Structure formats: structure tokens, C-alpha cells
Amino acid sequence: MEAANKLSTIAKTFKPSPIQELSHLAQSCNAINLAEGFPDFPAPLHLKNAAISAIHSDFNQYRHVQGVCDYLAKIVNEKHNLDVNPQTDVAICCGQTEAFAAAVFAIIDKDDEVILFDPCFETYEACITMAGGVPVYVALDPPHWTLNPETLKRSFTEKTKAIVLNSPHNPTGKVFTKAELEVIAGECCSRDCLAITDEVYEYVTFDNNKHTSLASLSGMKDRTIITSSLSKSFSVTGWRVGWAIAPHLIASAIKNIHVKITDSAPAPFQEAALTALTTPPEYFELLQKDYESKRDYMVKLLEGVGFQIAFKPQGSFFLFAELPEDFPFTDMEFVKKMIEKVGVVAVPGRGFFHANMYLEKLCEVDYKYQNRYIRFAFCKSDQTLASAAQRLGSIKF
Numbered sequence: 001m002e003a004a005n006k007l008s009t010i011a012k013t014f015k016p017s018p019i020q021e022l023s024h025l026a027q028s029c030n031a032i033n034l035a036e037g038f039p040d041f042p043a044p045l046h047l048k049n050a051a052i053s054a055i056h057s058d059f060n061q062y063r064h065v066q067g068v069c070d071y072l073a074k075i076v077n078e079k080h081n082l083d084v085n086p087q088t089d090v091a092i093c094c095g096q097t098e099a100f101a102a103a104v105f106a107i108i109d110k111d112d113e114v115i116l117f118d119p120c121f122e123t124y125e126a127c128i129t130m131a132g133g134v135p136v137y138v139a140l141d142p143p144h145w146t147l148n149p150e151t152l153k154r155s156f157t158e159k160t161k162a163i164v165l166n167s168p169h170n171p172t173g174k175v176f177t178k179a180e181l182e183v184i185a186g187e188c189c190s191r192d193c194l195a196i197t198d199e200v201y202e203y204v205t206f207d208n209n210k211h212t213s214l215a216s217l218s219g220m221k222d223r224t225i226i227t228s229s230l231s232k233s234f235s236v237t238g239w240r241v242g243w244a245i246a247p248h249l250i251a252s253a254i255k256n257i258h259v260k261i262t263d264s265a266p267a268p269f270q271e272a273a274l275t276a277l278t279t280p281p282e283y284f285e286l287l288q289k290d291y292e293s294k295r296d297y298m299v300k301l302l303e304g305v306g307f308q309i310a311f312k313p314q315g316s317f318f319l320f321a322e323l324p325e326d327f328p329f330t331d332m333e334f335v336k337k338m339i340e341k342v343g344v345v346a347v348p349g350r351g352f353f354h355a356n357m358y359l360e361k362l363c364e365v366d367y368k369y370q371n372r373y374i375r376f377a378f379c380k381s382d383q384t385l386a387s388a389a390q391r392l393g394s395i396k397f
């Protein structure tokens with residue numbers, strides 16, 4: 001049997017991402033991993049104890065922990081001034097990733113257009129195309145990744161069904177401004193369009209930047225699906241507890257899809273989520289402070305090496321560093337060299353850009369910058385960052 005002939009059309013369209021291609025090389029060179037967005041330091045002890053206790057208490061079966069929905073509703077209602085009903089408007093999923101996929105399957109039909117900002121976290125497009133939807137990219141303008149309201153307005157058509165907003169943003173570390181959120185909300189309302197937000201970095205913002213949920217803007221609470229998770233706020237990306245919060249008809253569709261795909265998120269970790277979601281505010285203050293000092297360390301380190309850092313991350317735990325203008329290598333070539341010569345791996349920026357011919361023509365965007373960025377993750381222990389600094393110190397541009 002020729003297995004390749006048996007693959008579905010959609011499966012054939014997916015290729016390994018640049019990061020997957022490089023990870024084998026990185027492993028063979030024992031490289032320090034500044035590529036992937038997961039912390040390499042321990043999760044909070046009180047959370048681990050809660051998970052251990054849940055396992056000892058035999059929470060081993062399929063499970064829906066309503067208390068998680070109750071706490072989430074309380075948090076978002078207080079924080080974003082919403083009126084989420086915990087009984088009907090919250091779906092617990094396996095991480096933001098499943099929440100996002102279920103949200104897309106709940107609202108996207110064949111040929112529906114979905115607006116995304118470019119550069120963009122990679123998984124959104126796959127979900128949209130699997131649902132038969134069409135991703136339409138709106139380029140954010142470098143070096144500060146600003147949103148041009150005119151570009152956004154021109155991207156809507158009568159087929160636009162939804163817009164995806166990730167703030168704080170992976171890969172750039174941008175936190176969308178209030179003015180930008182207002183433009184997005186205004187367009188969603190006047191075009192009668194839905195929004196799916198990805199707020200996994202909601203607690204990781206720096207300087208005076210604050211996270212605002214798009215759902216809290218005028219006219220948006222009935223047209224926004226909030227997705228988020230425990231992964232980044234509590235350094236537990238492997239626990240797979242996330243959620244979607246949406247108007248009840250949509251939330252109910254998401255729940256139905258979630259049950260069909262995975263049935264339920266891991267039971268002991270849902271129990272531990274009850275502890276996470278009642279964590280006192282001091283935890284989040286410390287989290288921000290820690291990440292802010294890691295960000296400052298990385299900015300200084302990479303500037304010292306010769307990268308151009310025109311945009312200091314305002315949130316998330318990624319730094320999108322630009323290669324010097326006259327540097328003869330592309331992002332891909334440079335990352336290969338960085339792995340082989342100094343033993344540090346990061347992600348070539350090109351994987352986050354999605355050249356969209358239609359849009360390129362429409363907006364006359366210059367896409368040449370797309371192979372000039374490298375994404376460094378700084379969600380790593382001080383020890384890891386110091387070892388990376390030692391190795392990167394030997395690079396000369």
C-alpha cells in the first residue's frame with residue numbers, strides 16, 4: 001500500500017515547521033534551547049501539590065470540574081467587566097490550542113474568511129484551513145508592529161466571518177494599544193464579525209503596558225470568544241488545561257466539539273486549576289517582575305552581540321531580534337550557524353510570516369524583511385540564560 005496516496009488532501013498540505021526541521025540538528029549539537037515557548041524552571045509548588053493530591057484522591061476518570069468555570073467567570077467578570085455565566089459560557093479544553101481549534105470549528109464554514117495579523121503564531125492557520133476557512137493576513141508594520149487601520153479595513157470582505165487577536169503577541173512581544181483595539185472592535189461591530197482572542201500571555205506584560213481583553217470593548221462581549229490557558233501563567237504547558245469563554249450558544253457548540261475530540265481535559269490538572277485560579281495577586285506581580293528582568297537581560301545580551309532590537313517586548317516571553325542590515329545570512333542560515341558554531345537554538349522568523357499574494361498586492365507591503373528576524377524565548381532559568389549568554393558572546397557579526 002502506498003501510504004502517501006491514502007493521506008487526506010488537508011494532511012498533505014501540512015509541512016514540518018522550520019522549528020521542527022531545526023530541532024533535530026539542535027539536539028545532535030546539544031544546543032541550549034531558546035526556541036520553544038515553554039519554561040525550563042519548576043512550576044509553583046502549591047500547584048504541583050494540588051495536582052499530586054488530586055492524583056492521590058483518584059481523580060482518574062473523564063471529568064468536568066465546574067469550579068474551574070466558576071472561578072474563570074469570576075476572574076474575567078471582575079477583570080474585564082463582563083457578565084460571563086459560568087454554567088453556560090465557559091468550555092474547559094486541553095490547552096488554548098484545543099480551545100482555539102474547537103472555537104474555529106464552531107464558527108467557520110467552507111470559504112469563510114478569517115483575518116489574522118502577520119507575523120502570527122503558527123497554529124491558527126492550520127485550524128482555519130482544516131475547517132475550510134480562508135486565512136487573510138493583515139501585516140503589522142515593523143519595526144514596532146503597528147496596526148494600520150486602513151490596511152485592516154481593506155482586508156474585510158462580505159465573506160469575513162472572524163478576526164483573530166493574540167495580545168500580548170507571539171512572536172513580537174507586542175501588546176496591542178487601546179486605540180488599536182478600538183479600531184478592531186469598531187470594524188468587528190460595523191461588519192458584524194466575530195473575534196477569537198488568544199490571551200495566554202495575559203499576565204506577562206512589562207513597563208506600563210496592561211492587558212485589555214477585546215471582549216471588554218463596547219459591542220464586543222457578544223461577539224468575542226476568549227481563549228486562554230494555565231500553560232504560560234503557571235509554567236505548566238504540559239498540563240493541557242485551557243478554556244474558551246463565549247456567548248452561550250457558541251460556548252455550547254465549542255463544548256460539543258471538545259467532547260467529540262478529546263472528551264475532557266486531564267482530570268487531576270483540572271483539580272489543580274482550582275488552586276491556580278485562586279492564586280493571590282502577588283504571584284502575578286512576581287511573575288511579571290521575573291519575566292521583565294529576563295527580558296532586560298536578553299535585550300542587553302542580544303544588542304551586545306550585534307542584533308538590532310528596535311522593539312523591546314511589551315509582553316509575552318519572546319524577543320523578535322533583527323539581524324544587522326548588512327549581514328550576509330538569512331534568518332535560517334544564521335540559526336543553523338548558531339546551532340553548529342555556538343550551540344544555541346532559536347526560531348527563524350520566517351515561520352511566523354505568511355506572504356499573502358492577494359494582500360501583498362493590495363497593500364503594497366514590502367515582504368523582504370521576513371527573513372531578517374529571529375525569535376528568542378526568554379522563559380528560561382537564569383542559569384540557562386547565563387549559559388546562553390556565554391555561548392552567544394562568541395558570535396561576531
Ligand SMILES: Cc1ncc(COP(=O)(O)O)c(C=O)c1O
Pocket residue numbers: 037094095096097098121166169170198200228229230231237241242
Ligand atoms: C500565542 C500562543 N498561543 C497559544 C499557545 C499554546 O497554548 P496552550 O499550551 O494553552 O495550548 C502558545 C504556545 O507557545 C502561544 O505562544
